[in-house]
Amino acid sequence: MHIEVSGLNKKFGNFQAVQDVNFTIEKGQLIGLLGPSGGGKTSILRMLAGLESVDEGNIVFHGKRVNDLPPQERGIGFVFQNYALFKHMTVEDNIAFGLEVKKWTKAKIKARVAELIELTGLSGFEKRYPHQLSGGQRQRVAFARALAPEPQLLLLDEPFAAIDAKIRHELRSWLRDMIDRLGITSIFxxxxxxxxxEVADQIMIINKGRLEQKGTPWEIYKNPQTPFVAGFIGESTIVEDVSSLRGFENASDWPGTKALIRPEYVEIGKASEFELLSATELGRVRHLHFRGSEWLVEVEVGKSRLVTYRSLEKEVLHPGDNIQVLIHRAYLFNDNDSWVMENKLKEDPMPVHI
Amino acid sequence: MRRLWIGLTVVVFGLLLIVPVVRIAMGAMNEGWSGFANGLSRPETLHALYMTGLIVVIVTLINTMFGVMLSLYLVRASWLGLKLKQLMNSIVDLPFAVSPVIGGLMIVLLLGPETAIGALFNKAGVDILYALPGMIIATLFVTFPLVVREVMPVLQEIGSSQEEAASTLGASAWTTFWRVTWPSIRWSVVYGVVLTVARALGEFGAVLVVSGNILFKTQTATTLVYQDVENFNLTAANSIALVLAAGSVTLLLLMEWAKSRKEVH
Amino acid sequence: MSSMLQGRWWSWGFRSAVMLYFLILIVFPIIGIYGQSLSSGWDAFANNITEPLAWKAVLLTIKLAVIATIVNVLVGTMSAWVLIRYRFPGRRLLNSIVDLPFALPTAVAGLMILLLLGPRSVVGEWADKLGFTILFHQPAIIIAMVFVTFPFVIRAVQPLLEEMDSSEEEAAYTLGATKAATFWKVILPSMMPGILSGAMLAFSRALAEFGAVVLVAGNIPGKTLIASVYIFGEIESDNTTGATAVSVLLLTFSFLILWTVNYVQIRRKNG
Structure with missing residues (x-):
């Protein structure tokens, strides 16, 4: 289903939950609504479902405005955060509910339920009640129940929040495969x-009711358009006085500008490890944290502290070691603007666009 | 220490709850089985029991229906403002705080023959005061909070997400209620109904005021007990009281049963 | 589309029916009685409530209800404690008959007390020998009030005792507190909200009680005539203004108590 949302606004009392949100979603895409808790993601999802009324703006499905359609008539499937399984119905009855309501014939219902049980790997659990299932199984039932009436759009509210970390990983890729196979437009x-x-084709970053940025995960990581997005995605440290760092002296042209530097923008090593020694400066190792597959190193450069990774294959560092530090780039921002600045002293700039 | 407390509790329960019920049974039987049977088979007893039964059935039906709907609205409805909901919520309890006699007086004041509404009905040939409608209204008033108070907490506890799930699957409000909400609240409704029946069966003060306690017309089982005691006809009073007490004990068993079902859902 | 319209009609019908029912059955009568009490002017109202028999009846009711509530707080807290903390044969039976006073018609309760305490009964004879009478005197009214309000405190305290974490108590012991100190400093404070709200409910019910009391009180004006019986008498003798005035007094008092209970409960939930 092709979805178009324009000028969406929602207030709860005095609280502006959603503020002037616009986006379009192409058919068949899997979209992730990402942002801090209480930022308005769930409100947007619930408005798309018709579970919450729209204060201002339009929601258009397939060229048809659906603002005033009740949830029953929107042709959507919704997976709730705590699954909201009908607790007095068996797995089978839960999945069949939407079909019975739509007055499918008994034979068709039976076939469709069997198909979904097969698809979601719930064979053998048909007669169980929700309280007899594990978290992952409940999630699959919720998914099967939402898919049963063949919706055009699948909405998932924090689908993995209530599941153990270990199974969560497994379920994610399972869900990704499933949605790819069905080709259904989905928003989670x-x-x-x-x-x-990991899961989404495109991510929409939502903060304080606003849509900060929409794009593929790589675009958002590479080219964040607001300081919030830059800080929210990936790991990073904020450097107050960026012009003190070697290669970024020009930054003093913009007073009041701060820099956000990701660990992967920073390279450290002995002088012999660098080809462009002139672009590096001296730092000092403060702390080392073993991360299982690599070292996380905290280095002090002048007054600034930076964080970076170091391969386990390289020579082991110790706190207090002096070390060369190369900062490839920084994400600069002030109250009005934000941009990426490369290290000026690098003759041979690192190829960014691979 | 432990034994002392247990012993004391058993004694209190025995004296306060068990001995009185046994005493009623003895009182009913003190002229033998025939005295008990005579007390019960008097035409006025039969009529009074019939009136009580009639009131119980009508009141329970009406208050169950409206009680469940009001609970749904007070917990779920978005068309009622939050402030209004809170206000209504605290008003629902008021009949608990109103003495039954005052409840009866309210109906006399509003619907008595001298009032505008009472006169209107009178012209239409319907008596409210000193007749069945008044007694039903009085009982409706005192039993109103019982179902609401049982159902509302359960609705709050189960939350609205199952109902929302049903609506996204295409179910109408009606289907959602019967297939999703009702199975979760039914045992609480049953419990509320049992309480309503018990209260309607035993209502005395409000009914006494609005009924006028007219023999063969508006006399109920409880007002007949009162009249028999006033007339020193203790055996007859005991017979009816025993029947009512037996009803109460049955209801008590039902309550226990509904409570245990409520806990498992 | 037509089905949707129909659905809307239905829901409008339900909504208006429920709201109307609520208004007519609960709100109108209460507004009515307050309106009526002042309809013949403030002076008439003041006259009616300063009538000595009227305010004596109200004061007597409050006094006896306070005593009944205190009895219930003591007995109820003990019973709740015993029923939750101890295991003994018959515990389940006792627990289920706690609600008996709610299920039993109040007139039947009155009759039971009448039979048990009457002059020809065992208790009545004892009391007679000791030189005082119970029936048709204030003790009988207190007993009736205690009986009909018996379940309130127990039912309010039980859930608190049940959900109480035993580790709190154990912590007190490990810190060297004696059993008595633990009870007064740890257990009692956590039962307190239940005791209070149970006591308030019992008190307001005792104030309102009619059926059980009317049969055993003797209803001697100024001595054993309680407010609800006084109101009943006024209605019977066609003095509705007098009845209304005392009713309003009693009602206002009960409403205040009820709202205090609600307030305490809400604060407990939020805090």
Missing amino acids: VTHDQDEAI
Whole structure:
């Protein structure tokens, strides 16, 4: 289903939950709504479903304005955060509910339920009640129930929030496969960036009721358009006085500008490890944290502190070691603007666009 | 220490709850089985029991229906403002705080023959005061909060997400209620109904005021007990009281049963 | 489309029916009685409530209800404690008959007390020998009030005791507190909200009680005539203004109590 949302606004009392949100979604895409808790993601999702009324703006499905349509008539499937399974119905009855309501014939219902049970790997659990299932199984039932009436759009509210970390990983890829196979337009809400990056075709970053940025995970990571997005995605440290760093002296042209530097923008090593020694400056190792597959190193450069990774294959560092630091680039921002600045002293700029 | 407390509790319960019921049974039987049977088979007893039964059935039906709907609105409805909901919520309890006699007086004041509404009905040939309608209204008033108070907390506890799930699956409000909400609240409704029946069966003060306690017309089981006691006809009073007490004990068992079902859902 | 319109009609019908029912059954009568009490002017109202028999009846009711409530707080707290903390044969039976006073018609309760305490009964004879009478005197009214309000405190305290974390108590012991100190400093404070709201409910019910009391009180004006019986007498003798005035007094008092209970409960939930 092709979705177009324009000028969306929603207030709860005096609280502006959603503020002037616009976006379009192409058919068949899997969209992740990402942002901090209480930022308005769920309100947007519930307005798309018709569970919450729209104060201002339009929601258009397939060229038809659906603002005033009740949820029953929107042709959507909704997976609730705590699944909201009908607790007095068996797995089978839960999945069949939407079909019975739509007055499908008994034979067709039976076939469709069997198909979904098969698809979601719930064979053998048909007669169980929700309280007899594990979290992952409940999630699958919720998914099957939402899909049963063949909706045009699938909405998922924090679908993995209530599941153990270990199974969550498995379920994510399962869901991704499932949605790819069915080709159904889907939108899911999450506050976990790994989840959004791993699962979604496109991410919409929502903060304080506003849509900060929409794009593929790579675009958002590479080219964040607001300081919020830059800080929210990936790991980073904020440097107050960026012009003190080697290669970024020009930054003093814009007073009041701060820099956001990701660990992967920073390279450290002995002088012999660098080809362009002139672009590096001296730093000092403060702390080392073993991360299982790499070292996380905190270095002090002048007054600034930076964080970076170091491969386990390289020589082991110790706190207090002096070390060369190369900062490839920084994300600069002030109250009005934000942009990416490359290290001026690098003759041979790192190829950014691979 | 432990034994002392248990013993004391058992004694209190025995004296306060068990001995009186046994005493009623003895009182009913003190002229033998025939005295009990005579007390019960008097035409006025039969008529009074019939009136009580009639009131119980009508009141329970009406208050269950309206009670469940009002609970739904007070918990779920978005068309009622939050402030209004809170106000209504605290008003629902008022009949608990109103003495039954005052409840009866309110109906006399509003619907008595001298009032505008009373006169209107009188012209239409319908008596409210000192007749069945007044007694039903009085009982409706005192039993109103019982179903609401049982159902509302359960509705709050189960939350609205199952109902929302049903609506996204295409179910109408009606279907959602019967297939999703009702199975979750039914045992609480049953519990509320049992309480309503118990209260309607035993209502005395409000009914006494509005009925006038007219023999063969508006006399109920409880007002007949009162009249028999006033007339020193203790055996007859005991017989009816025993029947009512037996009803109460049955209701008590039902309450226990509904409570245990409520806990499992 | 037509089905949607129909659905809307239905829901409008339901909504208006429920709101109307609520207004007519609950709101109008209460507004009515307050309006009526002042309809013949403030002076008439003041006259009616300063009538000595009227305010004596109200004061007597409050006094006896306070005593009944105190009895219930003591007995009820003990019973709740025993029923939750101890296991003994018959516990379940006792727990289920707690609600008996709610299920039993109040007139039947009155009759039971009448039979048990009457002059020809065992208790009545004892009391007679000791030189005082119970029936048709204030003790009988208190007993009737205690009986009909018996379940309130127990039912309010039980859930609190049930959900109380035993680790709090154990913590007190490990810190060296004696059993008595633990009870007064740890257990009682956590039962307190239940005791209070149970007591308030019992008190307002005792104020309102009619059926059980009317049969055992003797209803001697100024001595054993309580407010609800006084109101009943005024209605019977066609003095509705007098009845209304005392009713308004009693009602206002009960409403204040009820709202205090609600307030306490809400604060407990939020705090």
